[in-house]
Amino acid sequence: MNRHLISAGDLSQDDAVLILDTADELDRIAERPVKKLPTLRGRTVVNLFYEDSTRTRISFEAAAKRLSADVINFSAKGSSVTKGESLKDTALTLEAMGADAVVIRHSASGAPHRLDGLRVTIVGDVLHSRVARSNVLLLSTLGAEVTLVAPPTLLPVAVGSWPCAVGYDLDAALPKADVVMMLRVQQERMNAAYFPTVREYSRRYGLDAARMALLPEHGIVMHPGPMNRGVEIAAEVADSVRSTIVEQVANGVSVRMAVLYLLLSGSDQGDQR
Amino acid sequence: MTGTWLITGARPLGRDAADVLVRDGLIAEIGPGLDEPGAQRLDAGGLILLPGLVDLHTHLREPGREDAETVSSGTAAAALGGYTTVHAMANTEPVADTAGVVEQVWRLGREAGRCDVQPVGAVTAGLAGSRLAELGAMADSAARVRVFSDDGRCVDDAVLMRRALEYVRAFGGVIAQHAQDPRLTSGAQVNEGEISARLGLTGWPAVAEEAIIARDCLLTAHVGSALHVCHVSTAGSVEIIRWAKSKGWRVTAEVTPHHLLLTEALAAGYDPAFKVNPPLRTAEDARALRAGLADGTIDCVATDHAPHPLEDKETEWEVAAFGMTGLETALRVVHQALVEPGLLDWAGVADRMSARPAAIGRLSGHGRLAPGEPASLVLYDPSPREAIDPTTHASKSRNTPFAGMVLPGRVVATFLRGRPTVLDGKLAW
Numbered sequence: 001m002n003r004h005l006i007s008a009g010d011l012s013q014d015d016a017v018l019i020l021d022t023a024d025e026l027d028r029i030a031e032r033p034v035k036k037l038p039t040l041r042g043r044t045v046v047n048l049f050y051e052d053s054t055r056t057r058i059s060f061e062a063a064a065k066r067l068s069a070d071v072i073n074f075s076a077k078g079s080s081v082t083k084g085e086s087l088k089d090t091a092l093t094l095e096a097m098g099a100d101a102v103v104i105r106h107s108a109s110g111a112p113h114r115l116d117g118l119r120v121t122i123v124g125d126v127l128h129s130r131v132a133r134s135n136v137l138l139l140s141t142l143g144a145e146v147t148l149v150a151p152p153t154l155l156p157v158a159v160g161s162w163p164c165a166v167g168y169d170l171d172a173a174l175p176k177a178d179v180v181m182m183l184r185v186q187q188e189r190m191n192a193a194y195f196p197t198v199r200e201y202s203r204r205y206g207l208d209a210a211r212m213a214l215l216p217e218h219g220i221v222m223h224p225g226p227m228n229r230g231v232e233i234a235a236e237v238a239d240s241v242r243s244t245i246v247e248q249v250a251n252g253v254s255v256r257m258a259v260l261y262l263l264l265s266g267s268d269q270g271d272q273r
Numbered sequence: 274m275t276g277t278w279l280i281t282g283a284r285p286l287g288r289d290a291a292d293v294l295v296r297d298g299l300i301a302e303i304g305p306g307l308d309e310p311g312a313q314r315l316d317a318g319g320l321i322l323l324p325g326l327v328d329l330h331t332h333l334r335e336p337g338r339e340d341a342e343t344v345s346s347g348t349a350a351a352a353l354g355g356y357t358t359v360h361a362m363a364n365t366e367p368v369a370d371t372a373g374v375v376e377q378v379w380r381l382g383r384e385a386g387r388c389d390v391q392p393v394g395a396v397t398a399g400l401a402g403s404r405l406a407e408l409g410a411m412a413d414s415a416a417r418v419r420v421f422s423d424d425g426r427c428v429d430d431a432v433l434m435r436r437a438l439e440y441v442r443a444f445g446g447v448i449a450q451h452a453q454d455p456r457l458t459s460g461a462q463v464n465e466g467e468i469s470a471r472l473g474l475t476g477w478p479a480v481a482e483e484a485i486i487a488r489d490c491l492l493t494a495h496v497g498s499a500l501h502v503c504h505v506s507t508a509g510s511v512e513i514i515r516w517a518k519s520k521g522w523r524v525t526a527e528v529t530p531h532h533l534l535l536t537e538a539l540a541a542g543y544d545p546a547f548k549v550n551p552p553l554r555t556a557e558d559a560r561a562l563r564a565g566l567a568d569g570t571i572d573c574v575a576t577d578h579a580p581h582p583l584e585d586k587e588t589e590w591e592v593a594a595f596g597m598t599g600l601e602t603a604l605r606v607v608h609q610a611l612v613e614p615g616l617l618d619w620a621g622v623a624d625r626m627s628a629r630p631a632a633i634g635r636l637s638g639h640g641r642l643a644p645g646e647p648a649s650l651v652l653y654d655p656s657p658r659e660a661i662d663p664t665t666h667a668s669k670s671r672n673t674p675f676a677g678m679v680l681p682g683r684v685v686a687t688f689l690r691g692r693p694t695v696l697d698g699k700l701a702w
Contacts (some may be wrong), residue, residue, distance in 0.1 A: 151409075152442040157496060168443035193436045196405035204409050204443075242302070 003263045009137035016141055022258035023251070029066060030250065040069035043100040043264055048090065050104065051074040055225060059105045059249070063256035069264075072099070075261040101264055116143035121173045123149045123205060124183030124232050125194075128155055131224040132183055135163050149173045151205065153194040170205055174214035182207050182232045198231055208234040212242065220244050278691070279309050285642050287619030290407035293322065295648040298691035302644055315696075317652050320685055323623045324640045325357025325649030326631040329420070329449070329527055330503060330575035332596070333359070333390065335381060336374070337366025342382035342580040342669050347535035347600070348388040349667035350578070352694035354600040355651035355684045359578075360634055364425045370395035370406035372414035379416035387559075394418040396437045396448060400426050405437060414445040417611055419635035422449035424503055425550075427485060428429065429455050434489060445635060447525075449501040450489050452510070453551065457481035462591060464537040464552045472540065474590065477552045479507040486510050488519035490524050493498060501633055502526040503624055504577050506551040508561030515570045516697040525633050527575035528562045530599055530606035531674055535559070539674070545586045545593030546674050549579070566625060567616040573630040577605050580670030582689060592608045598673045601666050605680040613681065648691040654683045667700065 005011075011019070029035050045064040047057050057073060058142050074094070074141045085093075094102055120139055124147050126132040139146050146164035148155060159166055174180060185201060195201045212221065221233075221243045229235045239246060278295040285291055285303060292307035293300060330349065334342035336401065342350075344361070351359045363369035369378060375392040381392025394411040398404055400423045401428040411418040420450040421441060428434045428450060437448050458481045463469045465476025486502055490513060493500040502514060505526045517524040527698040531549060536556045549554060565571040579596025586593050599606075607626065628640025638647040659682050660679050687695040694701055 152439040152496070152498075153436050193404055193433055195440065196407045196409070200407045200409050 005259055005263065006132040007137065008141075011138065011141060013141050013143075016138060019255065019258050019262065020045060021264060023254040026066075026257045027251070027254040029257075030254065035066050036068055037066065039069050039261060040064070040067040040264055043069045044072060044098055045069045045101045045103060045260065045264075046072045046074055046099040047103045048074045048076075048092050048094065050087075052077065055249075059252045060256050062253045063260055066253070067257055067260060069100075069260065072134065079248065101260060115139060118144040119147070119176055120144045120179040120181065121147045121149055121177035121208070122183065123170060123173075125154045125185055125189060126150050126159070126183065127154045127194075128186060128189065129183050135181065136162055140164060141273050147173055148175070149205070151195050151201070154189075170207075170211065171214060174219075175216065177215060177219055179222060180207065180215060181219050181224070182227075184226060185228055185232050202203045202231055206232050206234065207237050208238050209240075212237050212240065214241070222248055225246065277312040278648075278688070278693075279307060280315045280317045280652070281307075281311040281652075282321070283320050283322035285322045286623055290318070293642075293650070295688065295691050298648055300644050300646050300648045300650075301640065303642065306332075311661070313619045315652075315686065316533055317685070319434040319656070319699070320652040320654050321619050323355070323619065323651045323653060324627040324642055325651055325687065325689065326355045326626045327360040327636065327639050328356050328576050328578070328600065328603075329573060329630045329634055330424070330499070330529075331359040331361055331578045331600065332364070332580065333378070334362045334365065334580060336377065340582050340669070341585075344378065344390060345385045345493050346669045347578070347580070348382060348385045348390060349700055350598070350600040351388040351547065351686060352687045352689070352700065353652065353667050353698075354602070355604050355653065355687050355695075356600060357649035357651075357689045357694075358389040358391055358565050358634075358636065358639060359600070360391045360393050360420060361422045361443060363393050363422060364400060368395050368399050369393065370398050370400070370411075372407065372410040372416075374502050375411050375416040375418050376414050381427045386689075387700070388689060391420075391530060391636065392416045392418055393424070393449065394421045396421045396428050397433065402426060402428060402430060402433065405440060408437070408440055408446065409443065412441075412446060413558060419444070419446045420449050420501070420633070421446055422451065422503065424449065427451050427453040427455060429453075429485065431488065431492065434458060435492050435496060438493055438500065439496045441500050442496075446498040447501050447635070448487065449503050450558065451503050452485035452489065457484075462548070462552070463540045464554050466537070466555065468537045468540060472543070474540070477550075477557075479509055479554070482507055482551055483509040483513055488524060490514070493517075493524060494520065494522045500525070504551060504575065505534065505562065505565070505571055506532050506554050506558065508558045511561045511570055514688060515542075515565070518570065525572045525629075526565075526570070527573050527630070528566055528571045529577045530603045530610070531577075532595055533559060533562055533566065533574070533610040534606050535670035537673060540590075543590045545588060545590055546597070546672060546676070548593050548595055549577075549597050549674075550595035550638040552583070553613065563610055563614075563616055565638075567621070572633060573625050574603060574607055575630065576600050578668075579672075580668050581622045581672050582670060586672045590621060596672065598666070598668050598670055601668065602661055602673060602675050602680070604651075604684060605661075605682045606675065608655065608682045609680050648688050649683060650686075650688040652686040654685050655681060657681070657683050
């Protein structure tokens with residue numbers, strides 16, 4: 001247990017491409033009648049979730065199980081963690097029990113391969129989004145031009161130092177976006193003065209059909225889920241042919257499989273840290 | 274009465290006499306010996322020519338308190354004072370916290386036609402200080418609101434103030450703060466000091482203003498936004514703003530005519546004409562405010578024109594309303610307080626009463642006397658000295674603290690985009 005993948009920013013371009021290439025190969029398993037590889041048989045993956053995140057956990061669980069690993073799900077809620085056990089002690093305990101990998105709640109999202117010059121606009125609550133952080137780091141590593149669009153209240157103060165452009169005007173950003181990724185507005189933000197009202201948020205930063213029409217013809221719409229239909233994304237946009245939201249979920253499993261595979265299978269190509 | 278005007282012999286910004294040709298709402302030409310057959314002529318020999326004044330802080334009271342002022346009466350008063358734009362504060366009933374109300378006020382101004390009315394939007398819904406109003410909707414409305422203020426109340430919650438400052442960056446807005454710590458000024462009536470102690474009235478300490486200004490300057494720097502400080506009233510506030518500006522932070526400030534000229538000593542007679550918020554301060558504060566305005570630390574003069582009907586002012590001090598009218602006296606007060614002592618020349622007056630407030634309000638087409646610019650102008654006679662007579666005022670309210678005071682000067686004419694709104698010191702129509 002001496003390999004880590006903690007931040008997308010730690011990945012070199014080669015690392016990222018290796019993960020994605022591996023994911024691509026593993027992706028084909030999903031099309032087989034028996035969606036399982038024996039690669040990680042006998043290994044144990046613990047999903048240690050300090051924060052509830054059903055989708056992320058299920059995605060990791062599916063990824064590990066498809067690689068034949070044994071999975072233990074550990075939710076911080078109702079466990080020794082709520083009794084005050086430190087993260088360190090929890091991890092030591094899990095290791096003593098024979099865990100080969102510990103997944104600590106974190107999310108990553110599927111991404112295509114060669115991104116040189118691809119213009120990706122990420123819209124919404126960047127301040128509280130792991131997805132946005134991972135994406136800015138990884139996408140720029142892969143050569144994409146990332147633009148963040150959000151009310152200034154939902155951007156980190158130091159966002160100027162990130163490898164991306166920043167704007168406040170969604171209508172101005174869309175015609176220049178090959179990909180627009182809408183981030184979820186979390187319920188708890190809605191009443192915390194980050195923006196005046198849900199309606200105003202939706203009016204200024206929500207993707208409806210009229211705004212989607214501003215995208216270039218080939219432009220696609222992404223969302224890491226779960227969606228607030230009618231807030232950051234209109235139902236007709238979420239369900240449109242331009243939306244790749246469902247594919248993102250499938251790709252998410254493949255990428256997680258790839259990461260687990262590379263971290264656990266002893267492959268000497270993988271040098272992630 | 275629009276059309277072509279030839280204004281002869283005026284002294285632009287108090288400099289050498291020149292003629293000004295006004296055509297199609299614009300300044301067509303400025304120079305000596307102009308002639309234009311068919312133009313209406315206005316002999317302005319000896320008059321100072323200034324760009325039309327811009328007030329960042331006006332209470333027009335409509336909708337809701339039409340007994341105190343209306344957009345129509347307030348803009349008439351503004352024109353008589355030499356103003357061509359006023360920023361209408363949001364504390365109306367209903368509060369100007371939605372696109373609907375700011376558009377209504379903006380349209381009333383257009384209909385009145387004597388002076389542009391640029392609505393100020395509320396920062397928080399209902400001025401309640403708990404959640405942001407729909408600032409973006411007001412910014413995107415026909416009124417194109419860029420200045421937001423809960424004036425009359427301070428946005429004292431630091432998180433809310435931070436969010437407001439951050440949020441308006443999206444459309445280049447500015448938060449205009451009424452700096453008053455509410456806990457330090459509960460029940461406050463007059464400046465806290467010797468006078469409050471002697472009169473037995475609850476004091477309004479300078480620190481209640483200065484602490485908020487300091488905090489807001491720091492918040493503004495932290496989030497990289499723009500802050501405007503309303504009606505600065507203390508020497509300490511001037512120092513804090515000078516410091517913030519020295520850091521390169523986007524902080525601007527205004528001072529009222531009454532704080533430039535009057536002091537707390539006037540409260541001694543318990544006459545509510547002198548009751549205002551923030552209160553009149555010490556002579557030392559007034560001196561620091563004049564110096565701050567002269568050196569540019571304070572960017573502009575703003576009237577805080579706050580009309581109140583007689584019944585809200587003819588009362589015991591403690592129950593009387595806070596506020597003073599100011600539109601029709603501001604230029605004369607600035608003449609007395611800054612020009613006569615040599616602290617500011619007329620170019621400086623044009624800067625502090627027109628160009629800079631327009632820039633803070635994100636307005637274009639103001640503050641410059643040059644060919645091609647909109648012909649929004651004021652002609653001012655610096656020579657007369659007369660007592661202020663509130664009964665001649667166009668404002669519906671009479672609560673001027675300058676009643677009976679002899680002040681220099683007289684606004685002779687005001688032009689709004691080439692159309693005279695005031696001629697010979699009276700409303701032109």
